[in-house]
Amino acid sequence: MKIGGIDIGSRYIKYVVLENNKPVVFYKKDTGHDPFQVCRELIEMNKPDKLVATGYGRHLLEIHGSVNTITEIKAVAIGSKEVFPSCRTIIDIGGQDTKVIATNKDGMVTNFEMNDRCAAGTGKFLEIMAKTLGFKVESFGYQCNCEGSDDIKINSMCTVFAESEVIGLIAKGIKRELIATAIHNSIASRVIALLKRIGVNDDIIFTGGCARNTYLQRVFENCFRTKIHVHDNPDMLAALGAALYAGHAVSPFSSLFVPPAINLTR
Amino acid sequence: MQKDYTSLWERLGLNLENHAGLLGVLSDAYKNIYQSQRGRPKGMEYFDFVISEIHGLRVEEIFEAKKEKRKVVGTFCLYVPEEIVLAVDGVCIGLCAGAEVGADEAEKFIPRNTCALIKAFMGFKLAGLCPYVELTDLLVGETTCDGKKKAYEIFNEITKKVYVMEIPNKKGEDGKILWRNEVRRFAEKLEELTGKKIDLEKLKASSKIVNDKRKALQRLSFLRSNDPAPISGLDALLVNQVSFYDDPIRFTTKVNKLCDELNARVKAGIGVAEKGSPRVLISGSPMAIPNWKVHAIVEGSGAMVVGEESCVGEKNFGTLLDEDFSSLEEGMQKIADRYMTINCACFTPNDERLLNIIDLAKRLKVDGIIHYAIQFCTPYLIEAFKVKKVAETMAIPFLRIETDYSMEDIGQLKTRIGAFLEIIEKGVIA
Numbered sequence: 001m002k003i004g005g006i007d008i009g010s011r012y013i014k015y016v017v018l019e020n021n022k023p024v025v026f027y028k029k030d031t032g033h034d035p036f037q038v039c040r041e042l043i044e045m046n047k048p049d050k051l052v053a054t055g056y057g058r059h060l061l062e063i064h065g066s067v068n069t070i071t072e073i074k075a076v077a078i079g080s081k082e083v084f085p086s087c088r089t090i091i092d093i094g095g096q097d098t099k100v101i102a103t104n105k106d107g108m109v110t111n112f113e114m115n116d117r118c119a120a121g122t123g124k125f126l127e128i129m130a131k132t133l134g135f136k137v138e139s140f141g142y143q144c145n146c147e148g149s150d151d152i153k154i155n156s157m158c159t160v161f162a163e164s165e166v167i168g169l170i171a172k173g174i175k176r177e178l179i180a181t182a183i184h185n186s187i188a189s190r191v192i193a194l195l196k197r198i199g200v201n202d203d204i205i206f207t208g209g210c211a212r213n214t215y216l217q218r219v220f221e222n223c224f225r226t227k228i229h230v231h232d233n234p235d236m237l238a239a240l241g242a243a244l245y246a247g248h249a250v251s252p253f254s255s256l257f258v259p260p261a262i263n264l265t266r
Numbered sequence: 267m268q269k270d271y272t273s274l275w276e277r278l279g280l281n282l283e284n285h286a287g288l289l290g291v292l293s294d295a296y297k298n299i300y301q302s303q304r305g306r307p308k309g310m311e312y313f314d315f316v317i318s319e320i321h322g323l324r325v326e327e328i329f330e331a332k333k334e335k336r337k338v339v340g341t342f343c344l345y346v347p348e349e350i351v352l353a354v355d356g357v358c359i360g361l362c363a364g365a366e367v368g369a370d371e372a373e374k375f376i377p378r379n380t381c382a383l384i385k386a387f388m389g390f391k392l393a394g395l396c397p398y399v400e401l402t403d404l405l406v407g408e409t410t411c412d413g414k415k416k417a418y419e420i421f422n423e424i425t426k427k428v429y430v431m432e433i434p435n436k437k438g439e440d441g442k443i444l445w446r447n448e449v450r451r452f453a454e455k456l457e458e459l460t461g462k463k464i465d466l467e468k469l470k471a472s473s474k475i476v477n478d479k480r481k482a483l484q485r486l487s488f489l490r491s492n493d494p495a496p497i498s499g500l501d502a503l504l505v506n507q508v509s510f511y512d513d514p515i516r517f518t519t520k521v522n523k524l525c526d527e528l529n530a531r532v533k534a535g536i537g538v539a540e541k542g543s544p545r546v547l548i549s550g551s552p553m554a555i556p557n558w559k560v561h562a563i564v565e566g567s568g569a570m571v572v573g574e575e576s577c578v579g580e581k582n583f584g585t586l587l588d589e590d591f592s593s594l595e596e597g598m599q600k601i602a603d604r605y606m607t608i609n610c611a612c613f614t615p616n617d618e619r620l621l622n623i624i625d626l627a628k629r630l631k632v633d634g635i636i637h638y639a640i641q642f643c644t645p646y647l648i649e650a651f652k653v654k655k656v657a658e659t660m661a662i663p664f665l666r667i668e669t670d671y672s673m674e675d676i677g678q679l680k681t682r683i684g685a686f687l688e689i690i691e692k693g694v695i696a
Contacts, residue, residue, distance in 0.1 A: 056677055073685035097678065109689050114682060116668065 004048030005243025007072065008035055008057030011095035011123065012209065014239040015042040018247060026236050036060050052246035054238050056096065070245055072238045073101055073112050079241030080205050081107030083231050088201035091191060091220065091228075092238075093210035095123045100194045102201065113194040121190040123210045125159050129183045132166050133176045141215035144184055145177035152178055154186040162186070181215075188219040205229045207237045271322045274329060278401065281394035288367060288395055289321065292556055299562045303498055305538045307531070309524030310501050316508050320555075324511060325397040331357055332401065337460045340402035342387060343410055344577050344608050345433050347601050349587065350453050352472035352514070354460040359398050360510025361387055361405070364557025366671040368393030375420045381642040382670040383554060384417045391424065398511065402427065404459055406452075409433050410612040411645055429455055437613055442606055449602040469597045473589050479514050482521035483583035489528045490572045491630050493545070494537020496528040499571025500561045506578050507555035544569040544690045545631060549623055549653055550638040551646045552577035557671060560638050563683050569690070572630045575623050576638075581608050584622065611645035619649070620656045627662055634663040634690045636683070641670045663689050 007014040013035060017025040025046050029038050035057045043051070052068050053061040054075035061067035072092075080087045081103065090101040098115040115121050130137040152174060156162040162183075169179050204226060206217055211234030220228045231237060275285060296317055316324070328338055339351045340361040351358040366382065368389025376388060390396035399405070407418035407430040415430070422428035431448050434441030453464055486505060489496055505524070509517060531537065546569050548560060553576060561571050574580060585607040591597040609619035627635065635657045639646040650666050657664035665686040669675055 056681070059680070071681050071684040071688060073681065074688045097681070109685065111689075112682075112685055114678065 002048045003243050003247040004051040005239045005241065005246060006039060006051065006053050007075065007239035007242060008039065008053060008055040008060060009095050010056050013038050013042060014236055016236060016239040016243045017046045017048055018243045021247060023240060026233060028235065036064060050246045052242040054242040070242060073099060074109055075238040075241035076207055077101055077103050077107060077109045077241065078244050079237030080207060082240060082244055083237065084203060084205050084229050086203045087205040089204045091204065091206045092208040093123055094208040098122050098191055100191065100198055102198045111198045113197050121187045126210060128159060128163060129166060132163060133180055135180065140180060141213035143177055144181040144215040146181055152182040154182050184215050184219060188216055192223055200224060202226055203229055207234045209235045269322060271326065274326060275397060278397050279394060280397060284393060285395050295556060299558050300500060303500065306501060307497055307524060307527050309527045312520045313504050313508055316512060321397050328357055328401050337403040338401045340399055340405045343408045344582055345408050345605050346406045346431065347449060347605055349469065349472045349476050349601050350456060352475055353464045353468045354456045354462045356456065356460065361399055362552060362554035363387050363390045364554035364671060367395055376417055379642050380413055381640045383640055384413050386671065388417060388421060404429055406431060410610060435614060437606060442603065445606055446599055446602040450598055453598060466594050466597065469594060473587055475514050477587050477589060479509065479518045480583040480586055482518045483509060485525045486521060487573065487580065489525060489532060492532045493631060494539050494541045495570045495572055496531040496537055498538045498565055500558060500565055503553060503558065503561050503574060506574065506582065509582065539570045544633045544687055545572045547573045547575060547627055547630060547632040547635045548638050549575035549635055551640040551643045554578060560667065563679050567684050567687055569687050572632060573626050575626055580626060611649045616649065620652055623653060623656055624660065627660060632662060634686060637666045639668050641668050
């Protein structure tokens with residue numbers, strides 16, 4: 001039996017198919033302007049017998065495709081527990097949300113915090129800043145140069161103002177590598193503040209697209225003096241969690257969660 | 267077919283074009299959020315009607331009342347004693363607004379980072395969209411939060427009819443004395459405004475009217491303790507919102523009628539959700555009409571809101587007035603003291619609010635507490651920390667939400683509330 005999990009994020013749609021509870025397929029595509037169409041294309045490529053959707057756009061599939069959904073918070077917790085069974089704290093930085101999640105030893109979510117309403121401290125913010133500095137977002141973390149960066153700080157809580165701050169620093173002739181470091185540090189400090197609210201237990205796992213940024217990982221490691229685990233495909237874990245959930249779905253409300261036949265014709 | 271009130275609105279000086287737009291948006295939102303609910307009690311038909319006539323029939327009634335020389339008093343806070351307004355034959359109308367309207371107009375006078383509630387009551391007036399504020403003879407402000415008390419100064423420059431009551435910061439004896447004096451001065455102000463003297467008989471009669479309203483709302487609150495809940499949180503919230511501007515006697519009759527129906531539902535084991543659905547208590551900033559955002563998301567995600575620890579909710583009716591007084595002075599004092607039991611976050615300390623939350627959580631058998639604060643509502647935003655601790659002691663899952671009247675964070679709120687309900691359901695597979 002093939003079981004699918006699809007994570008409709010603000011920047012990318014991720015799709016995982018399980019066979020015998022092991023992921024056999026992982027696709028990732030730009031969300032674009034018609035996420036429903038992208039979902040259909042992905043699902044057509046490898047049709048599952050059961051499917052659960054998660055992520056910001058999950059309701060699209062719920063409404064148009066009668067697909068059951070779980071929040072990305074629960075999904076990423078399930079996915080993380082699968083790949084790192086000892087995980088108790090999750091840092092998830094995606095396109096438009098930053099989440100920190102505390103789980104118990106059974107992998108159940110016990111607490112979580114999310115960034116407030118703006119994009120500062122999220123992947124989108126990194127993308128905008130990388131562009132402003134003329135770097136590629138994929139290699140942005142490698143451009144950070146710690147030496148002498150302590151004197152430069154990005155204080156603004158808002159993407160728009162933070163960008164003005166960056167432009168101000170560029171105008172002062174500050175090297176872009178130093179500015180890049182300051183930007184990363186500002187994101188990290190915000191995430192650390194969220195983590196302090198929920199309390200940190202080992203092991204910590206870093207997920208979402210931004211977990212590919214090794215500099216951020218390093219800042220967290222220095223802060224908590226512990227290893228931060230990152231999966232090879234850190235952006236896959238919510239989709240993986242959704243798929244695992246689809247396969248196991250048993251809950252006190254199980255009748256609500258048994259996925260019906262998938263009908264993706266709009 | 268609804269009556270045409272255009273000429274009335276024109277006489278009140280409303281901006282007719284924008285006003286028509288507002289009513290259109292409101293009626294669409296109401297249809298989507300309210301009329302899509304299943305299993306609604308028949309008694310809600312009255313409240314549907316009130317909403318459909320939100321700026322119509324009631325406005326006309328008050329307009330007629332004014333012709334009979336009755337004065338209209340607009341308020342923004344539970345602390346303004348309705349008994350006294352009614353004792354001079356006044357009409358008491360709550361003017362807090364729960365929609366993002368006229369914000370750009372309001373921002374000409376107050377900073378952008380002012381809470382949505384203040385912005386809205388300024389905005390509604392400045393954009394010419396609130397018939398009630400135009401009908402008022404007196405606007406009563408109060409020294410609760412800093413935002414409101416400073417905004418009233420500006421609001422007075424705009425309307426020239428603001429009277430401010432001083433609410434103490436602490437609940438001790440000094441505070442009580444200050445408040446008793448303030449209540450007395452307010453009564454004098456109203457006597458001066460109306461040219462009518464308050465006597466014992468009138469005060470007793472008006473006290474009964476307001477207490478009866480509180481009793482009806484208490485009854486509704488108690489009925490919500492049942493599982494399955496006989497009424498949705500959205501509908502109960504609406505009833506509470508309407509309590510601020512409907513005629514109090516008629517309102518009480520309609521709420522009691524609704525409660526009779528709910529009582530029958532409870533006896534028959536009928537509810538609006540399945541038995542065992544997660545039950546949520548909302549605590550925090552007031553939700554003025556038409557602010558239905560959080561309730562709609564919670565109930566759209568499969569849980570039930572069973573109580574509001576809020577001004578638009580328990581704080582409004584939780585304590586009754588001791589009607590057993592035999593002199594005017596004693597009555598005034600009892601009224602003042604009754605209002606001092608409202609546990610607003612503007613007081614320090616405010617531990618009674620926490621005790622009330624504990625009681626409510628037990629009585630309503632809640633599975634989770636959502637603390638709701640309007641962005642920039644500092645008193646509630648900060649007090650959330652203490653509510654969280656209370657929830658932890660009771661081992662009840664807790665979620666803190668900070669939002670405003672706009673719709674742009676709906677997606678994020680759905681995720682937060684959804685994940686919170688997942689924690690309550692403990693549906694995570696090990």
